[in-house]
Amino acid sequence: MDFSSKLLEKAVEEMSQLPGIGKRTALRLVLHLLKQPEEQTLHLSKALIDLKTEVNFCKNCHNVSDHTICEICANANRDKAIVCVVEDVRDVMAIENTSQYKGVYHVLGGKISPMDGIGPSQLNIESLVQKVRAKEVDEIIFALSSTMEGDTTNFYIYRQIEGEGVVTSTIARGIGVGDELEYADEVTLGRSILHRIPFENSLKNS
Amino acid sequence: MDFSSKLLEKAVEEMSQLPGIGKRTALRLVLHLLKQPEEQTLHLSKALIDLKTEVNFCKNCHNVSDHTICEICANANRDKAIVCVVEDVRDVMAIENTSQYKGVYHVLGGKISPMDGIGPSQLNIESLVQKVRAKEVDEIIFALSSTMEGDTTNFYIYRQIEGEGVVTSTIARGIGVGDELEYADEVTLGRSILHRIPFENSLKNS
Numbered sequence: 001m002d003f004s005s006k007l008l009e010k011a012v013e014e015m016s017q018l019p020g021i022g023k024r025t026a027l028r029l030v031l032h033l034l035k036q037p038e039e040q041t042l043h044l045s046k047a048l049i050d051l052k053t054e055v056n057f058c059k060n061c062h063n064v065s066d067h068t069i070c071e072i073c074a075n076a077n078r079d080k081a082i083v084c085v086v087e088d089v090r091d092v093m094a095i096e097n098t099s100q101y102k103g104v105y106h107v108l109g110g111k112i113s114p115m116d117g118i119g120p121s122q123l124n125i126e127s128l129v130q131k132v133r134a135k136e137v138d139e140i141i142f143a144l145s146s147t148m149e150g151d152t153t154n155f156y157i158y159r160q161i162e163g164e165g166v167v168t169s170t171i172a173r174g175i176g177v178g179d180e181l182e183y184a185d186e187v188t189l190g191r192s193i194l195h196r197i198p199f200e201n202s203l204k205n206s
Numbered sequence: 207m208d209f210s211s212k213l214l215e216k217a218v219e220e221m222s223q224l225p226g227i228g229k230r231t232a233l234r235l236v237l238h239l240l241k242q243p244e245e246q247t248l249h250l251s252k253a254l255i256d257l258k259t260e261v262n263f264c265k266n267c268h269n270v271s272d273h274t275i276c277e278i279c280a281n282a283n284r285d286k287a288i289v290c291v292v293e294d295v296r297d298v299m300a301i302e303n304t305s306q307y308k309g310v311y312h313v314l315g316g317k318i319s320p321m322d323g324i325g326p327s328q329l330n331i332e333s334l335v336q337k338v339r340a341k342e343v344d345e346i347i348f349a350l351s352s353t354m355e356g357d358t359t360n361f362y363i364y365r366q367i368e369g370e371g372v373v374t375s376t377i378a379r380g381i382g383v384g385d386e387l388e389y390a391d392e393v394t395l396g397r398s399i400l401h402r403i404p405f406e407n408s409l410k411n412s
Contacts, residue, residue: 002302004295005272007257014253017246018235029224031295033254034261034270035315041258044220045251048239051217052247055240064240066211089210089237096208109241 001027062107062124064089072096072104079103081138085128085157087111087150091143103141106131111149112156120156132161139167146173172197207233268313268330270295278302278310285309287344291334291363293317293356297349309347312337317355318362326362338367345373352379378403 001023003009008030015026033041057063058070061083065071072078072092082103086092092105108123131137140161144150158168174192175184184192207229209215214236221232239247263269264276267289271277278284278298288309292298298311314329337343346367350356364374380398381390390398 002299004276004278004298005257005261005270007253007261007272008270008295011253011257014246014250017250019238020231021235025226027296029227030254030257031270032225033258038258040220040223041254044223045255047213047217047220048236048247049251051211051213051236052239052244055211055213064211064214064237066213070210072210089214090233092210093208 058107061105062109062127063092063105077102080136082141083128083131083137083139084141084143085154086143087145095143103139108144108153111144111147112153113149123153125157125160128157129160132164132166135165137166139169142168142170263313267311268315268333269298269311283308286342288347289334289337289343289345290347290349291360292349293351301349309345314350314359317350317353318359319355329359331363331366334363335366338370338372341371343372345375348374348376 001009001012003012011030012023012026015021015030016023018026021029033044054066056065056068058065058073059068060073061070063070063072067074073080079102083106084095084101084103085106085108086095087108087110089107092107095101095105106124106128108125108128110118110123112118112120112123128140132140140157142154142157144153154170161168172195173188174195175181175188181189207215207218209218217236218229218232221227221236222229224232227235239250260272262271262274264271264279265274266279267276269276269278273280279286285308289312290301290307290309291312291314292301293314293316295313298313301307301311312330312334314331314334316324316329318324318326318329334346338346346363348360348363350359360376367374378401379394380401381387381394387395
């Protein structure tokens with residue numbers, strides 16, 4: 001692209017560093033900001049810088065938080081002995097939205113992915129293993145996405161904590177509530193049948 | 207969405223003000239920045255603020271520029287008597303990319319759109335009319351998108367400058383080069399036939 005302004009070019013370049021934002025989209029976003037009052041750009045920039053410089057990660061579960069211990073970990077009503085292992089903050093938000101979970105979380109910050117150069121040491125795995133070894137945990141629930149990387153990460157952690165007397169489980173995979181069987185992929189449908197549950201149990205939550 | 211951090215919520219809120227960026231996408235972008243080195247966020251914020259506070263709009267054509275007169279208007283080789291009327295900077299960049307145009311531009315900054323509350327006075331129309339009345343211009347080329355708003359804007363400007371002895375034209379509409387006739391919409395194909403050009407002329411640019 002041939003920019004008429006270096007300032008514009010620089011802004012587009014920085015904006016297009018964001019994932020999924022190409023040069024064209026970046027240009028559209030930047031030109032939008034140019035048309036808006038100056039406050040909008042200042043507020044956006046300030047919010048991003050504030051977040052980056054002031055945000056904390058919970059010492060306990062590594063969730064994004066304004067304090068050194070996040071609200072979930074600080075909540076006396078949450079069962080600290082049940083730990084749900086998730087990839088990032090979005091998964092915490094998604095599970096919290098269900099209002100079905102009363103334990104705490106452990107945010108890994110990613111999945112083991114040799115292709116992307118992410119090994120176990122770059123993730124928050126060691127602190128989870130320490131929690132288990134310190135006998136603070138009764139149950140670990142693996143809630144990573146069921147991809148090759150997710151399964152690898154689950155298994156890596158499992159090997160580290162097996163024999164420590166902790167119960168491990170993974171979230172149920174199956175046909176989504178309200179979904180038609182005929183449109184489900186075979187793997188999901190297969191797991192749905194394999195891991196069927198007693199009918200009475202299915203009546204508990206609705 | 208239920209955020210674990212006010213800072214995160216604020217950043218997502220500001221980011222989702224951008225057009226086409228929903229809350230989920232904003233969260234993804236913001237979490238990406240959180241994972242990256244602090245410099246990336248600082249550079250992005252600085253680039254946006256610099257652009258907003260320091261950028262100029264060319265006094266002559268209203269294009270985005272680092273100087274008071276843009277490079278195109280300042281170029282002695284460009285024909286100042288031919289003015290191509292476009293909506294915004296992206297259109298200038300698109301036409302410049304073709305290397306087929308040797309005149310100058312006039313950037314309106316939008317189209318007349320009563321639905322969005324944009325009237326003629328919010329656009330750079332007056333300065334264009336002044337240029338024409340000062341007899342600085344021989345030809346006006348309308349290159350707005352062919353929507354209801356584009357056509358309205360063209361016609362509004364046309365009414366202001368008719369009788370001033372300026373030649374007016376609009377860019378040709380037709381089937382794209384390399385496109386199959388069978389997939390073209392009827393309006394475009396219809397115009398293509400209606401505004402057919404002498405065969406010898408079609409051989410000039412290839």
